[in-house]
Amino acid sequence: MSAAIAARRGAEASGIACSITLLERNQRLGTKIRISGGGKCNVTHQGTPAEMLEQGFLRLNERRFLRNALYGFSSSDLLELLHSRGVETEVRPDGKVFPLSGDASSVALAFEELLKELSVQLLFSCRVRSVERKDGLFHITTTAETLTADAVILATGGVSYSATGTTGDGLVIARKLGHTIKEPSAALAPVFTLKAPPASLSGVSLRSAGLVASAGGKCIERRGDLLFTHRGFSGPAALSLSRDIAELCRDFGSASLFADLFPEHNPAELDHQLLQHARKHGAQMVRKFLQICPIAPSLKKGFIEAPYGTIPTALVPFIIRHALLEIDITWSTLQKEQRQSLLTVLKRFPLGTVRNVPLDQGEVSAGGILLGEVNPKTMQSRVLPNLFLCGELLDYAGEIGGYNLQAAISTGWTAGINALKKC
Ligand SMILES: Cc1cc2nc3c(=O)[nH]c(=O)nc-3n(C[C@H](O)[C@H](O)[C@H](O)COP(=O)(O)OP(=O)(O)OC[C@H]3O[C@@H](n4cnc5c(N)ncnc54)[C@H](O)[C@@H]3O)c2cc1C
Structure with missing residues (x-):
């Protein structure tokens, strides 16, 4: 030019x-x-x-x-x-x-x-x-x-x-x-985690999730689609955040990654909505709810009507496991602390640790x-x-x-x- x-x-x-x-x-x-x-x-x-x-x-x-x-x-x-x-x-x-x-x-x-x-x-x-x-x-x-x-x-x-x-x-x-x-x-690079994501998640994508990188008390977030790969993460959210992740790794040695599956809700709002849902759907298994629950549902429209993709079914057992819940637990048997633990995982689903982002890629x-x-x-x-x-x-x-x-x-x-x- x-x-x-x-x-x-x-x-x-x-x-x-x-x-x-x-x-x-x-x-x-x-x-x-x-x-x-x-x-x-x-x-x-x-x-x-x-x-x-x-x-x-x-x-x-x-x-x-x-x-x-x-x-x-x-x-x-x-x-x-x-x-x-x-x-x-x-x-x-x-x-x-x-x-x-x-x-x-x-x-x-x-x-x-x-x-x-x-x-x-x-x-x-x-x-x-x-x-x-x-x-x-x-x-x-x-x-x-x-x-x-x-x-x-x-x-x-x-x-x-x-x-x-x-x-x-x-x-x-x-x-x-x-x-x-x-x-x-x-x-704009793929992000590789120290421990690769489980093989069953490779190829799974989260639509419009929040991707959070944190290190040394700093937390940086990006909204967008996130793809699990066999070595870590790609997709628009990971590519966009990769520059910040690389800088966190340079400054603090490593960075932890999390997915926020409800980036539209703060924890208090999410807790309120989960509670309301639990009251209405006591017999429903929590994992069934997660399978049909959209990612990033809008606060106004509630859980079900949001126009986004749902939480991938393959991810649901990992959410349940990280929240230390029984796989078949229902809303009516879910104790308050368990709901809190689920909420924490939904807002900060752990994706792994990154040491550096490959410059050449x-x-x-x-x-x-x-x-x-x-x-x-x-x-x-x-x-x-x-x-x-x-x-x-x-x-x-x-x-x-x-x-x-x-x-x-x-x-x-x-x-x-x-x-x-x-x-
Ligand atoms: C896989 C990939 C996909 C991409 N896709 C897109 C996309 O779809 N859209 C987008 O906007 N951007 C995209 N980019 C980014 C975009 O291509 C670059 O940002 C852009 O080409 C930069 O332009 P530039 O002229 O500064 O450098 P370059 O396009 O890299 O050109 C620099 C040139 O200088 C030459 N050169 C270097 N050193 C010397 C030397 N010592 N002597 C003589 N010549 C030398 C190189 O051979 C090269 O041809 C992509 C990049 C990659 C790697």
Whole structure:
């Protein structure tokens, strides 16, 4: 995006004669785009920049930093560009946008054709080893050749899925040029527990549950679908919370995970509703109730009418066991302390302990170049003039939903436009 917009603006503005070279260590462009969204590429999210910022970026400093870029080149600008290049798109009911063809490489290809049309020089299998600033110019040493440039844009991505080429070279280069790097950590990654969940739960999913991570007196929660896997947890809630879990593990050594099956109710409200239910349905077995009880029933509608999935039947025996109840206990024989114990388990069903979150398996990595060292209006380094930084190598990480590609493209657009002014 940086190279394309710089080339286009350069061609439009008479008097700017600059040559733009894109250096890519892989043999082709957009390796990560091609595997994104399970090969379908969730290229952006429908919505205004304000909505994108609010839904896609949970940390306020990151929102503030990305604001200019997302307003400068919004998701509708990106869609217009893709449509103009023949990539039709579809919006899913949840707002995620994909190419209609269902083929991620159509997005990578659209950019490649655009770059060729704009006469950007593409150098493949060309890994940048170092960038130095001498005598007012950048000297770029690569595995193929040495180049000089008036301005450099570093867009080397994060450090996860390193087999795709993202091994953190850009962070090493930026550090040598004077930048501060926040140690990369996992985000949007599956979470593995020290003890794997029981095999019978692998593949079971909890719809719209609360996932809670706690360590050192801190408790962080996320709402969403949660999938039990053979090594731990995945699904939107786990992926979204993985960044916080990784940070808790870094700060406190480990984190405990819990599921809140009634995130709409505080303990007192849940106790009240369980009591009312027990009074009306004394002969009903508690486990039967759990089998038909929706996850996250709304407070107003009561237990049964909520539009969510029910607690999975496979999970029910584990709830009963953790609450130390007899498997066939009925509401009428349930003592007050037993009800309290059930309530505790429903609000904090133990999922296990996590020691670390696998950095390489995250869809993105958090950490990177400190945002305070980059001007958000231009993406120019505040440390070294004429150096521009964009995309995932910066210290932000978006949520699942097309936000990360959009942020990379928007920051890339901003960097490209402003780098051109330095030529
Ligand atoms: C499995 C997976 C699925 C994903 N799905 C989605 C999705 O559906 N939607 C979404 O929004 N986001 C998704 N993401 C995240 C998204 O792909 C990235 O956030 C985004 O690609 C970051 O863009 P970038 O330009 O900063 O870096 P990248 O796309 O990673 O590009 C960086 C490029 O720099 C090259 N490079 C690195 N070092 C050097 C060097 N020394 N010399 C030369 N070249 C170098 C790399 O080879 C790479 O091609 C997914 C990520 C993964 C891993």
